[in-house]
Amino acid sequence: MKIFTSAQIHELDKYTIEHEPIESIDLMERAAKAITHAITEMWHNDTPMVVFAGPGNNGGDALAVARMLAEAGYSISVYLFNISGHLSEDCATNKARLTEIKKIKEFIEVTQEFDPPQLTSETLVIDGLFGSGINKPLAGGFSSLVKYINASPCKVVSIDVPSGLMTEDNTYNVRANIIRADVTLTLQQPKLSFLFAENQMFTGWQKVLDIRISSEGIEKTDAHYNIVEERDVRCMLRGRNSFAHKGMMGNALLIAGSYGMGGAAILATKACLRAGVGKVTVHTPKSNNIIMQISVPEAVILPDSEETIFSEPTDTEDYDALGIGPGLGTSETTAIALIAQLRRTQCPIVADADAINILANRRAWIQQLPKGIILTPHPKEFDRLDGHSTDSGERLAKACKMAERIGAYIILKGRYSALCMPDGHVAFNPTGNAGMATAGSGDVLTGIITALLARGYKQAEACIVGMYLHGLAGDIAAEELGMESLTAGDLITYLPKAFKRLND
Ligand SMILES: NC(=O)C1=CN([C@@H]2O[C@H](COP(=O)(O)OP(=O)(O)OC[C@H]3O[C@@H](n4cnc5c(N)ncnc54)[C@H](O)[C@@H]3O)[C@@H](O)[C@H]2O)[C@H](O)CC1
Numbered sequence: 250m251k252i253f254t255s256a257q258i259h260e261l262d263k264y265t266i267e268h269e270p271i272e273s274i275d276l277m278e279r280a281a282k283a284i285t286h287a288i289t290e291m292w293h294n295d296t297p298m299v300v301f302a303g304p305g306n307n308g309g310d311a312l313a314v315a316r317m318l319a320e321a322g323y324s325i326s327v328y329l330f331n332i333s334g335h336l337s338e339d340c341a342t343n344k345a346r347l348t349e350i351k352k353i354k355e356f357i358e359v360t361q362e363f364d365p366p367q368l369t370s371e372t373l374v375i376d377g378l379f380g381s382g383i384n385k386p387l388a389g390g391f392s393s394l395v396k397y398i399n400a401s402p403c404k405v406v407s408i409d410v411p412s413g414l415m416t417e418d419n420t421y422n423v424r425a426n427i428i429r430a431d432v433t434l435t436l437q438q439p440k441l442s443f444l445f446a447e448n449q450m451f452t453g454w455q456k457v458l459d460i461r462i463s464s465e466g467i468e469k470t471d472a473h474y475n476i477v478e479e480r481d482v483r484c485m486l487r488g489r490n491s492f493a494h495k496g497m498m499g500n501a502l503l504i505a506g507s508y509g510m511g512g513a514a515i516l517a518t519k520a521c522l523r524a525g526v527g528k529v530t531v532h533t534p535k536s537n538n539i540i541m542q543i544s545v546p547e548a549v550i551l552p553d554s555e556e557t558i559f560s561e562p563t564d565t566e567d568y569d570a571l572g573i574g575p576g577l578g579t580s581e582t583t584a585i586a587l588i589a590q591l592r593r594t595q596c597p598i599v600a601d602a603d604a605i606n607i608l609a610n611r612r613a614w615i616q617q618l619p620k621g622i623i624l625t626p627h628p629k630e631f632d633r634l635d636g637h638s639t640d641s642g643e644r645l646a647k648a649c650k651m652a653e654r655i656g657a658y659i660i661l662k663g664r665y666s667a668l669c670m671p672d673g674h675v676a677f678n679p680t681g682n683a684g685m686a687t688a689g690s691g692d693v694l695t696g697i698i699t700a701l702l703a704r705g706y707k708q709a710e711a712c713i714v715g716m717y718l719h720g721l722a723g724d725i726a727a728e729e730l731g732m733e734s735l736t737a738g739d740l741i742t743y744l745p746k747a748f749k750r751l752n753d
C-alpha cells in the first residue's frame with residue numbers, strides 16, 4: 250500500500266475530483282459517511298458527543314459528521330473555530346447544511362472568546378480541528394484547547410489525523426499540543442507519522458477508511474513509502490523445483506557467536522535452515538564447536554583458530570550469501586577481522602548486531618562497505634552508527650540518506666520495520682507483534698535473510714520477504730501461545746507455518 254505525503258494526498262484529491270468526476274463537497278460527504286458509519290459502529294446513540302471543528306476541510310468533515318450523527322439520533326454539540334474569519338469553501342457549505350437542521354443540540358461558532366464545555370467520562374469528543382493541512386505546531390488558543398481535551402476523562406475520536414500531529418515530520422513539533430486520541434479514523438491510507446512508535450500515544454487505535462480516491466491516480470503517483478502487503482510477498486516467493494537438490498537451494502555462511510554468545514549463532518543458524526537454505530556453514534570460535542554441533546546437527550561448523558572470538562576472515566568463494574554479526578563481540582581483533590571479511594566477500598551480505606556496533610565505533614569504515622550490503626540495526630544501533638536522532642522520523646530520514654549515500658539496504662527494526670533502499674524508497678513491514686520484543690529476535694531475522702539471499706533472492710526481495718515471514722511467524726506463534734511467553738526460538742518453530750500460510 251502506497252503511503253502518500255500531504256502534498257500528494259492533496260493532488261490525489263484534485264485528480265479524483267477531476268477524473269471520477271465528483272464535486273469536492275461530495276467527496277467530503279463520502280468521507281463523512283464513512284467516518285459516521287465507523288463512529289456509530291463503536292458508540293451507541295445514548296453517548297453525548299462534542300464535535301470540535303477547525304476552519305479547514307478537516308473541520309468540514311467534522312461538521313458533516315455532526316449533521317449525520319444528529320440525523321441518526323445522537324445528541325451533538327458543535328464548536329466551530331473560526332478565529333480568522335475564514336472557512337474553507339467546503340467547511341462553509343457544511344456549516345450552512347448543519348445549521349439548517351433542527352436536530353443539533355447546540356452549535357457555537359467561536360470567533361473570539363471560548364467557554365469550554367464540560368467533558369465528562371461519558372462524553373465522546375470528535376476531533377475535527379486540523380488534519381493533513383496543518384503546517385506548524387498548534388499554539389495559542391488551539392494549544393489550550395488540546396491540553397483541555399487531553400486532560401479531560403472523555404474519549405476522543407480523531408478525524409483523519411489527531412489534531413496537531415504532522416502527517417510526516419514531527420521532529421520540531423510540540424508534543425504537548427497534539428490531541429491524544431483513543432481512536433483515529435484516517436482517510437484512504439495511514440499517514441507516515443502513524444507508523445512511528447512515539448506517535449502511537451496520539452493516534453490510539455487506528456482504522457483506515459476507504460473513500461475511493463481514484464485508483465488510476467494512485468497507480469500513477471510514485472510513493473517513496475510503501476506498506477508491504479501479503480500479495481506483494483506472495484509474488485516474490487520462489488517455489489522449490491521438484492528436482493531440487495541441496496546444491497541448488499543456496500550455500501550460506503554465517504559468522505556469529507563469541508564465547509558466551511553461542512546462542513545467537515544457534516538461533517541465526519536454525520532460522521537460516523528453516524528459511525529453506527540448502528546448506529549452512531557457521532564460522533564461530535572454537536568454544537562454540539560442540540554446542541553448535543549438538544544444537545544444530547544440520548549445520549557445518551568451521552571453527553575459528555581462536556577459542557573465544559572471531560579473529561580471521563574466511564574465504565567466501567563457495568558461498569552464495571554471508572550473514573555476519575549475531576553475538577560476534579566487538580573486540581579489536583574481531584573488528585579488524587570483520588572489516589577484512591567485508592572487503593573480501595563477493596557474495597551478498599547481511600550485517601547485524603555486533604557487526605553494526607563495530608562499524609559504529611569506526612565510522613570511517615562505513616564508507617568502505619560493499620555496495621548492496623544489508624544492515625539490520627534496531628533504533629539504538631542505528632543511532633550509534635549515525636548519531637542520536639530526536640525521533641523516528643528523523644532517524645528514518647537519516648537512514649534513507651545513508652542507504653542512498655553508501656548504496657546499502659538498511660532495515661530499521663521496530664513495530665513497522667522500515668527497509669530503506671539505495672534508490673530512496675522505503676518499505677514498511679506490517680507483520681509482527683510486541684511479543685517479538687525479546688532477545689534473539691534479530692538473530693532469527695538475520696538467519697532468515699541470509700537464507701533468502703543464498704537462495705538467490707535479490708537484496709530488496711530478501712529483506713521484504715524476510716521481514717514479512719519473521720513477523721508472520723511471530724503473529725502465528727502469538728495466536729497459539731500468546732505474546733507474553735514468546736521467545737526467539739518460537740519464531741523459528743513457527744516459521745514453517747508462516748511459509749505455509751503464504752504458499753497456500
Ligand atoms: N483525500 C483525503 O484524505 C480527503 C481529506 N479530506 C479532509 O481534508 C483534510 C485536510 O484539509 P485542509 O483544508 O487541507 O487542512 P486542515 O483542515 O487540516 O487545516 C487547514 C487550515 O488550518 C490552517 N492551519 C494549519 N496549521 C495551523 C496551525 N498550526 N494553527 C492554526 N491554523 C493552522 C491552515 O492555514 C488552513 O486554514 C483532511 O485531513 C481530511 O480531514 C476531505 O474532506 C476529503 C478528501
Ligand SMILES: [K+]
Pocket residue numbers: 307376377378379380407408409410411412
Ligand atoms: K483531526
